[in-house]
Amino acid sequence: GMLTPGWLLTDAQKLFEQNCVHGWEIDGAPGMVYTLDWDNKAVVRHRLHWTHCEASAAASALLKRTGDEQYERWYRLFWEFCECHFIDRECGSWHHELDPLNRPSGDIWAGKPDLYHAWQAVLIPRLPLALQSRLPGRTLTGPFGEIVANSIVPSANDVVEPSARR
Numbered sequence: 001g002m003l004t005p006g007w008l009l010t011d012a013q014k015l016f017e018q019n020c021v022h023g024w025e026i027d028g029a030p031g032m033v034y035t036l037d038w039d040n041k042a043v044v045r046h047r048l049h050w051t052h053c054e055a056s057a058a059a060s061a062l063l064k065r066t067g068d069e070q071y072e073r074w075y076r077l078f079w080e081f082c083e084c085h086f087i088d089r090e091c092g093s094w095h096h097e098l099d100p101l102n103r104p105s106g107d108i109w110a111g112k113p114d115l116y117h118a119w120q121a122v123l124i125p126r127l128p129l130a131l132q133s134r135l136p137g138r139t140l141t142g143p144f145g146e147i148v149a150n151s152i153v154p155s156a157n158d159v160v161e162p163s164a165r166r
Contacts, residue, residue, distance in 0.1 A: 009065060016058055020074060029102055031081055045100035049086045049113055052078050053121035060125035075125075082121070094118050 022040040023032045032051050035044035056078035063071035085102050086094045096113040099105040 012058075013062060013066070016055075016062060016071075016074075019055070024077075027100060029100060031085065031098065031102055032078075034097075034108075044108070046105060046108055047085070047098040047102065048108070049082070049094050049096055050117035052082050052086065053117035056082065056121050057124035061129060064129055079121075088112075 019032070022036055025031070026033050026036070026040075026042050027045050029045075031047035032055060033042045033045050034048050034051060035042070037043050056075055059071045059075035059078060062068070063075060082094075085098055088095050088104075091112075093112050093115065095104040096111065097105050097108050099107065
């Protein structure tokens, strides 16, 4: 099996932090803007569902890996935002994008998104980071009260044997 590279966790934490610091509410409205320039100024101020889905999945994974409470706060913030703005309770499914005022929009791409990212946002928190773990963690509940993460907090030294991947 392969060991997890030592730099991976630190880099993932830094990437997550920078995106949250520079992308969330950068223009005064809640949500993660779609595009920033090299000076961290908003270029495309729309909010897209897939970026919020992936952000919630990343927060869940970092929470499971580190146990750091900040990731639970981010996870809940992303899900509350999705619940309030992206989930389309009238027509079903999700809105693909929101304009800079967080209203459903079709400026970038008109139509309903596929459920790939929404499904990932729901599924990833339910899956372990590795098939084997040693450290107990905690239970994380989702926006509807369901359990979305179990007590798996793998070590950086966890190895997944090829035979265990099936």
